Amino acid sequence: MMGPRQEAQSALFYDFSIEDHIPSDHILRAIDDVIDLSAIRKYLADFYSSTGRPSIDPELMLRMLLVGYIMGIRSERRLCDEVHLNLAYRWFCKLDLTDAIPDHSSFSKNRHGRFRDSDVLRYVFETVVAQCIETGLASGQRYAADASIIAADANRQNSTPKADWNPEVINPDDAPRAVQEYLETLDDAAFGAASTVTPKFISHSDPASQWTGARGGPAYFAYSTNYLIDTDNAVIMDVEATRSIRQAEVGAVKTMIDRVQKVHYLKPERLIADTAYGSGPMLDWLVEKRGIAPHIPVIDKSGRKDGTLERADFTYDAENDLYICPGGKELKQYHRAYKTPRSGANKDETIRYRARKPDCDTCTLKQRCCPKEPQRKITRSIYEKSRDIARVLAQTHQYAISRKLRKKVEMSFAHLKRIHGLGRLRLRGPCGAHDEFILAATAQNLKKLAKLAPNTNSVRKAA
C-alpha cells in the first residue's frame, strides 16, 4: 500500500535533541569522548583583553578547526557552512540548533593574532600527544622519522628566476604577510639558513616555499611536513614544517627529538629513517650526542665502478689509526712526525690515509689498486666510528624489523593526503604551513586515540 504523500509542514514546537541523532559509532562521538580542551581558556587568558566586546569562545573555534581537518574540509568558508548544516559537526562543536556559527573571517583574524602569539595549536597538539602517552599508545621506545612534500599555494607564473631575486630590495612594511614571514625566517635553520643555494625560481606570493622536482615529474613550490612517530601505534610525537630540502628535513628531526624529550621526558632507544638521514654528522649526532641507535642506512660513496680495489678491501686498525691494504702495507695519515701536531681533518670532514710510494711502486696489485696515481689514498670520515655502528646495526634482526616499522610513517603521510585532504596547502608562509601541518597531525592523533585508547584501557584493566 502506498503511504501518504510527504508534505513540508513546520511544527510550532519541537522536542528535539541533537545528541539523540548522532550515531553511536560516529567518529566525532568517539573523538569527543577523548578530547579535553578544558584548559584552553586558561591557557589563552592573557591574550584576551579584560574589556571590550566578548569574543567567540576559543574552544568553539578550535573544535571547528579540528572538524575541518578530521573530515578533510579545507576551506574555512565551507567549514562554516558544513557546521551550520551537519548535526554531528554542530554537536561536536557544542552548538545547539539555534546557535549562530562564527563567520569564516574570525578564523583568519584569530590565526594571525592570538592563536599564533600564544602558539595554542602546538599546545593542543602536545596535550593530545600527552594523552596518547598516558593511555599507553606511545611508549617512546622506537621512533621513525620522515618528511613528505606538500604543494604550496604558489605557482610558477607568479615567480622570479634566481638571477633576478634580491630580498634586500623588499620593503617589509609594504610586503604581504607571507613575504614578511619569509624575511623573518631568512636566518632560520628550517627555512632561509637551511641552504646557501638559491632555488631556481622564487615565488612572489610565498617566497619561503621551495621550488622542487624531488618527487619526479614537473617541479613546483612546496613545503615539507616532518613527522616523528612512535612505532607502537604510529602516534605522531612531533611535527615540524620546513623547506623541502634535505638539510632542513634532517635538522627538523634533531629539533623534534630534543623537543619531545623536553616536553614529554621521552628519549627513544632507536631512530628509524631512510638513507636521506644517513649522513655522517646526523649519525654521529644520534650516537655520540644523544645515545640513540641509528637504524638508518649509511650514505656511502666509497664504492668503485671501475673494478679497482674499494675502501672496504682495506682493513682499519683502530688501535694504531691506520689502514692495512690487501698487499699487507700500512696506509697512514702521516709517515713522519711533525713538530707541531696536526688535526688531520680536511674541510670536507674526512681524514686521508696514504700508502708509501715505494711500497706501491713495487706492488703486484698496483694495477687493481691505483693504476693512475703514484700511491693509494683512502679517505675516512671523521664520523666513521658512528657510521660503523650504523653498519653493524644494519646486519641485525632488529634492523630488519625496523625496516618494516618505517612503513608506518609513510602510511601516516598517505592518510594525511588522501583522507585529511592535505595534498596542497591553503595557507601561505612558514606560519601557514606550521598551522596546517600541526592541525592535521592533531586530527590524525585524535582519530588514533579515539580508535585505540579504549582497547588499550580494557587490556590494562584485564591485566
Ligand code: SF4
Ligand atoms: S698498490 Fe700500494 S696500497 Fe695498493 S695494495 Fe699495493 S701496496 Fe697496497
